[in-house]
Amino acid sequence: MPLFVPPAPAPALRSVLAALGSPTAVREARTPALRAASGPLTPELALPVHVLDQIVPSGGTPRTRLTGWRFLIRSGDRVVAGADTALTPDGWTFSHFFEGPYLTSTGRALRHAEAMNTPFQPRLLSVPELYMLTLWLHGDTEADASVSGTMPAPTDLLVPLAPAPPGIAAHRPHRVADLLPVMTMRLSPPLLGSPA
Incomplete structure (x- = not known):
């Protein structure tokens, strides 16, 4: 079943195209594969990047916030780099x-998601407190992917990308209702008197 990839904001795409067209930006990038690529470089498969905040049980409700759009940069038949965009007061x-x-991990997770029999809207979900990035497979394919504050639905899937934190299997789809408590427990301080 195809994934319903939301369109990236046009200014975000234009900013990546401008950077790819700038010899200085490409030459100064810390990406040897990008600098060594021959032929045209094409940005594709832009995914919104959301950050999950406040997952530690402190009385606050976990929230997501949109922080950018991530593009895969293709040279010929292979992905050689990624490009991130950010929202500033002046736009993308x-x-x-x-x-x-x-x-590589994102590409692998997307191929597996396409093979599922359920339609999803792919997004990226970062969990900074765990140094973790997941492919968020959102069940509402018509949702506006650029809205901050949208929480993953309990039935949405999260696919931890490699490298995943210890104890969390990479490339294994988890329902949000199952994985969120595991992430919360990993970040909870140990009880006094319990073994460390």
Whole structure:
């Protein structure tokens, strides 16, 4: 079943295209694969990046906030880098190029999600407190992916990307209702008198 990928804001795409067209931005990027790529570079498969805050049980309700859009940069038949954009007071702007294990992991998770029999809207969900990035498969394919404050539904799926935190399996889909308590427990301080 195809994934329903939300369209990235046009200014975000334009900012990435402008950075790709800038020899200085590409040359100064800390991405050897991007600098060594020959031929045209194409941004594709932009996913909104949401950050999950306040998952530690402190009386606050966990919330998400949209922090940017992430594009995969393709050269020929392979992904050579990623490009992040950020929302500033002046609108969407290019942030930086990067490479590393999350690029391969994102591609793998998206291929597995496409093979599922359920339609999803893919997003990325970052959990900074656990140094964790997940593919968030949102069940409402018509939802506005650029809205902050939207919490994953209990039946949405989260696919931790590799490298995942110890004790959380990478590339295994988890229902939010099952994974959120595990993440919360991982961040809870140990009870006094309990073994560390």
